[in-house]
């Protein structure tokens with residue numbers, strides 16, 4: 566069904582009447598649903614309903630993180646849907662991420678335990694190192710120096726990774742991966758690990774297609790998973806005159822041709838590249854609508870037109886984390 570896949574896809578088992586979401590296979594044999602729900606910026610008062618609506622609509626992958634500040638409410642939604650008999654735990658694929666203030670080896674289990682407690686789970690399907698750079702430990706999630714700049718820590722992500730490996734060995738996590746790592750950082754990790762990362766979760770959309778990182782990662786057995794597929798229009802640091810990806814004329818034209826919305830085109834674009842994707846929404850109609858991406862296919866010409874929108878590593882990126890630019894492990898100096 567999908568062209569240009571980096572990994573095999575297969576039908577995902579579901580217990581409810583909802584349509585089965587195709588999956589992508591990781592290098593450890595585990596499978597991730599190709600479509601999920603993002604939860605960054607989903608407020609505690611909104612995210613519980615959002616996750617419940619998503620599970621009712623057929624979503625089985627929820628992308629979470631300790632730093633999103635809403636894992637207790639996501640956990641409440643998951644517990645409710647399991648208690649209602651809509652899904653079983655094993656039907657769900659739950660991702661979370663180790664925040665930058667927990668990189669020091671003695672803090673990795675602490676970060677994971679907090680997430681498991683908040684999500685009311687006894688294991689995660691996927692646990693990611695959120696960024697390659699670390700922040701000053703044991704305080705605020707966003708620690709600052711006296712001059713207001715981010716307070717860095719120089720913990721090496723290789724040391725963090727050794728503890729990540731232990732989370733698999735202890736049975737608390739099924740798969741481990743990275744997020745926002747560049748090629749050189751990923752290679753350094755591959756050269757020094759016991760358990761290979763299954764995925765690198767990165768930003769991608771037609772303005773930042775990540776073709777080079779995608780091909781290189783695939784050659785190493787690592788599947789890219791895609792964040793901010795709609796261009797993250799609600800990102801808190803967006804400037805008023807920043808362009809909006811959902812308003813991109815090429816995207817709108819392709820959408821009209823297929824009788825779909827721009828969001829469908831941007832989600833379907835990643836699915837046809839074989840990349841798992843998880844748009845965020847707290848709106849019931851958009852959550853349901855974003856799931857309707859399995860009933861149409863972008864043509865070769867559509868895909869080429871979308872690939873042609875690439876703006877490059879600097880102009881194309883919506884989530885650059887510029888505040889950490891001075892950290893030695895800030896990943897985006899490299900081409901990819």
Ligand SMILES: NC(=O)C1=CN([C@@H]2O[C@H](COP(=O)(O)OP(=O)(O)OC[C@H]3O[C@@H](n4cnc5c(N)ncnc54)[C@H](OP(=O)(O)O)[C@@H]3O)[C@@H](O)[C@H]2O)C=CC1
Pocket residue numbers: 602603604605606628629695744745766767791792793794795796797798799800811826828829843844845846847848851854855884
């Ligand atoms: N690893 C990392 O460093 C990062 C991971 N992520 C993950 O990826 C997820 C998705 O990325 P995110 O940055 O949130 O941005 P997205 O690209 O998913 O965009 C989300 C925004 O689009 C709106 N929206 C959703 N569907 C539609 C639609 N069909 N038409 C128009 N607007 C729509 C949402 O509004 P509304 O809610 O009102 O529907 C929201 O404002 C995150 O939530 C998070 O889970 C994101 C950034 C970094």
Ligand SMILES: O=C1CO[C@H](CO)[C@@H](O)[C@@H]1O
Pocket residue numbers: 605630632884886
């Ligand atoms: O996932 C993400 C969204 O929120 C975080 C903190 O605000 C970002 O750093 C990160 O990229």
